[in-house]
Amino acid sequence: MGLIEIQSKEKFSDLTSVKDKLIALYFHTPWASPCIQMNKVISTLADSPQNKHIDFLSINADNFPEISDLFDISAVPYFVLVKNGTILKELSGADPKEFASALEQLGGNEQEIETNQADSSVSKEKSSSVFDYVSSATNNQDAAPAAVALEEESPEQLKARLRKLTTAAPIMLFMKGTPSAPQCGFSRQLVAILREHQVRFGFFDILKDDTVRQGLKKFSDWPTYPQLYVGGNFQGGLDIIKESLSENEHFFETALVEANNTN
Known part of the structure; x- marks a missing residue:
């Protein structure tokens, strides 16, 4: 069929x-x-x-x-x-x-x-x-952004790949595990928040690619996970997202509009 x-x-x-x-x-x-x-x-x-x-x-x-x-x-x-x-x-x-x-x-x-x-x-x-x-x-990195890099990348290549990953979806979550099977409590909480606010998002399991796991810390200047990006712009981890939502219940919509106006 x-x-x-x-x-x-x-x-x-x-x-x-x-x-x-x-x-x-x-x-x-x-x-x-x-x-x-x-x-x-x-x-x-x-x-x-x-x-x-x-x-x-x-x-x-x-x-x-x-x-x-x-x-x-x-x-x-x-x-x-x-x-x-x-x-x-x-x-x-x-x-x-x-x-x-x-x-x-x-x-x-x-x-x-x-x-x-x-x-x-x-x-x-x-x-x-x-x-x-x-x-x-x-194993096709270009076709599947979540694939593990098979060859060692130069800093410039890694930076370009991270830019591509952070813009793979309008809202991108870098987490430990997957939304259906989070591998840490913080990732589980952020997934729950996104679902509670009916936000559609892409995700990347950083446990499957240590190059991304380590490289994204420098890319965002943020040492822990999960990390949330909106329109390619880093928004923060769990605590910052909670704080942003407490100040503005329409935080996700606002961040998307601001990202679209900037890009």
């Missing part, structure tokens, strides 16, 4: 009401850089024969906020695997290998039932090609 782009709430309801079928929901936005590479990856996975028993639905989170709110989507890319109205797994971030592994784990039983021993060897060969593509996408 391939990747289906959701065009209406009614279509979404019809497709997700199918019984006894694994459904992969892919939430994305056109402005989030990490989604650009994931668009290619999920299309490849959706077109693969070994995933023919899985329905892949693509949802623009900005166009369908009601659907996004159903799943508490506040960061993209975001994946939800559902079956018979039950959420089986949620994944946040541009990690194609993790998503492909989840598909293999949750969809494997149906695939084994549908294929015989002879077909199995063919499926494995095709599956390998897909995972090769996923692996190469994960």
Whole structure:
């Protein structure tokens, strides 16, 4: 069936009401850089024969906020695997290998039932090609901003990459872990604040790239995480964001307007 782009709430309801079928929901936005590479990856996975028993639905989170709110989507890319109205797994971030592994784990039983021993060897060969593509996408720094740099960067190259990362989304959070699985209490609190104020944001897991983790401290002149950027401008850590919100409950909207006027 391939990747289906959701065009209406009614279509979404019809497709997700199918019984006894694994459904992969892919939430994305056109402005989030990490989604650009994931668009290619999920299309490849959706077109693969070994995933023919899985329905892949693509949802623009900005166009369908009601659907996004159903799943508490506040960061993209975001994946939800559902079956018979039950959420089986949620994944946040541009990690194609993790998503492909989840598909293999949750969809494997149906695939084994549908294929015989002879077909199995063919499926494995095709599956390998897909995972090769996923692996190469994960290591593509330009296509996926959250990828780890494979070669040592010069200070100028790192600074340019940090500028690109801090502007990957209008509001960018650099945190430990992911929004669905924060790895420190401060990151968890800031994610909760962003969700409470219904702020859509991009994120970067600094635990996956030590070059960014150390380099961003000098770039922002701020020694700790999480760090929040609005329009490419550093806003502060958890305490400063709390203080800014106490002074102005519309802080995020104001910061975006000021950033747009400056840039």
